[in-house]
Amino acid sequence: MNLKKRAGALNKKLLIGAIIFFVILIVSFAYPPFSKRDPLEMEGMMFEPPSSLYPLGTDNFGRDVLTELIFGTKTSITIGFIAGSIATLIGTTIGVFAGYCGGNTDNILNTITNIFLVIPPILILIVISVSIQSRSILIMSLILGITSWPWTARAIRAQAQSLRNREHIKMAKLNGESLAEIIAFEVLPYLASYIVMAFILQVSTGILNEAAMSMLGLGPTDTVSLGTMLEWALLFESARIGAWWAFIPPGLAITMITFSLYLANSGMDEIVNPRLRGVV
Amino acid sequence: MEKIFECVDLCKTFQKGRKRIEAVKNASFSIGKGEIISLVGESGSGKSTLANLMLRFLKPTGGEAFLDGKKIEDYRKKEYWKKVQAIFQDPFSSFNDFFSVKKILERAIKISSYPSPDPEERIREAVEAVNIRYEEICDKKPFELSGGQKQRLMIARIYLIKPELLIADEPTSMIDAVLRAGILELLLKLRGTTIMLITHDLALAYYISDRMLIMQNGRIVEEGEPQKILEAPEHPYTKKLIEDVPKLSEEWL
Ligand SMILES: Nc1ncnc2c1ncn2[C@@H]1O[C@H](COP(=O)(O)OP(=O)(O)O)[C@@H](O)[C@H]1O
Ligand SMILES: [Mg+2]
Secondary structure, eight states: OHHHHHHHHHHHHHHHHHHHHHHHHHHHHHSGGGOSSOTTOOOSOTTOOOOSSSTTOBOTTSOBHHHHHHHHHHHHHHHHHHHHHHHHHHHHHHHHHHHHHOHHHHHHHHHHHHHHHHSOHHHHHHHHHHHSSSOOHHHHHHHHHHHSOHHHHHHHHHHHHHHTTOHHHHHHHHTTOOHHHIIIIIIHHHHHHHHHHHHHHHHHHHHHHHHHHHHTTOSOSSSOOHHHHHHHHHHTTHHHHTOHHHHHHHHHHHHHHHHHHHHHHHHHHHHHOHHHHTOO | OOEEEEEEEEEEEEEETTEEEEEEEEEEEEEETTOEEEEEOOTTSSHHHHHHHHTTSSOOSEEEEEETTEEGGGSOHHHHHHHEEEEOSOTTSSSOTTSOHHHHHHHHHTTOSSOOSOHHHHHHHHHHHTTOOHHHHTTOOGGGSOHHHHHHHHHHHHHHHOOSEEEEESTTTTSOHHHHHHHHHHHHTTBTBEEEEEESOHHHHHHHOSEEEEEETTEEEEEEOHHHHHHSOOSHHHHHHHHTOHHHHHHOO
C-alpha cells in the first residue's frame, strides 16, 4: 500500500520534470521554422518595455526579447544536448573500462580522470575559447563536452566496479566471450539507467556552463543563446536601468530547464535506487 | 588413478595498499580422473581464491598448475574453459537478467566441444535433465526464476558443456535447505565429470566426496578419504571442524 503510494509520488517527480522539459523543448524547436521574426534583427529602440508589438519588450539592441528567448532556448538546449552526449560518451567509456578492468587500466584511467577533475573546467574552457576565433554552436558544445566528462567517469566507474564480481560475468568469461562482448552484453545493460541519469545531468550542466561562459564573453559568436542574452543584459546594466524583461526571461528559462532536468533525474534515481525509496 | 589436475606450491598474495593478504599458501594436491574431491574450510580460508586460480580468473603469485599434465597457462583460454568449468554460489547474480533462459544456454553451447545440429533440442534435453519443463522457462528472464531453479539451470549449463573438471564453489550454500539434496543429486548425476566441491559444510563433504582437502588460512592442512578424516583427524584444525558439527560426531561416529 504504502509502497504503491511512494511509487506514485516518484513517478510524479519524473513526470512533472519530463513534462516541463518537453513543453520547453517542443516550443523552442517547433516555433523557429515558422517565425516571421529574426532574433538578431534590431527592430525597435533600446529596452522598450513589453507591448503588444514586443510581448517581452526589446533588449539593448532593440531586438524582440520573446523571439530571442525562443531561439536562444533552442540554441542552449542544442548545446546542452551535444555537450551532454560527448561528455556521457567519454565519461562512460572511461568509467566502464576503469571500473570493469581494474588493475593498471584503472590506475591509468583514474589518474587521467583525477587530473581533469582537479583542474577547474572554467580554466580549460577559457584557454580553449580564447584560442579559437569564432565559436559556433558545435565548437561550444565540443569545448563544454570534453571538459565535463570526469564526474560521469567517476560515477560510472563506481557502478562498473560493483558489477565486476557478479557471477554472470564469470559465466560469460567461462563461455569464452571476449572483453567487448562482456562489456556490451553483461556490463552496459546493467549500467543503462545510470548512464541515462548521468546524461540528463550532463545536459543541464552543459546549459549552465554555456550561460557561465557567455557571461564571461566566451559564448557562441554567431547566434543567440540564453547565455548571450544574459551577457548583453549584464553589459548594458539592464538591472540598474530597471529593464527586468531583458534578464528575467532568459534567467527563468535556464532555471526552468535545469530544474525540470534535475527533477526528472531525481525521480529516476529513486526508481532505480531502491535504497532511496526506503524499500531495502 | 590417472591425474587430471595437479597443483604444485600454488600461491596467491593480494596486495592491498601496504597490506599483504596471503590468500593461498603453497597449495599442492592432485585430482584423479572421475573423482569427487571436496575442499573444506571456514569462510575466508582461501577456497574461492584457489578456485579462481584453478579457473584462470586470477594469476598465481607462485607455483604451478597442470591440467592433463600440461601447464594451465599453456592452454588457450577458450580451450581451457572447454575442459574446466564452474558453478558458483549466488543464484541471484549468476545469470544475465537481460537474456532469456534459452538465449543464456545458447551462449553456453558456443564453448562446448560437442557441436550439435540441433542446439535447441540439446538445450531442451539439458533443461529437462535438471527436472524443469523447458516450455515453462525457455522465454523467461532469470529474475523471474527462483533461486533453486537458477541453480538447476547452472547445472543444465554444465550438462551442455560437458567439461572434464567441474569446480563447484559452495553451490548450495545460498539456497533453501530443502532444495539442497535435489541440487546435489543433480550434481552427482555428472559422474564421469571430475568434480571439485568447495564447501564449508563438513557433513556435506563427508557424504559426497571420495577425498577431502581441509583448508585453513590459505593452507591445505589435511588431506584424505572422508572416513579417515572423520575417524582419525591429524590436524588440530580438522579436529576443531569436526567438533563444530555436533550431530555428525554423535550420530555417525
Ligand atoms: N580480490 C581480492 N583482493 C584482496 N583480497 C582478497 C581478494 N579476494 C579474496 N581476498 C581475501 O583472501 C582471503 C580468502 O578469501 P576467499 O578465497 O574468498 O575465502 P573463502 O572462499 O574460503 O571464503 C580473504 O581474507 C579475502 O579477504
Ligand atoms: Mg568463497
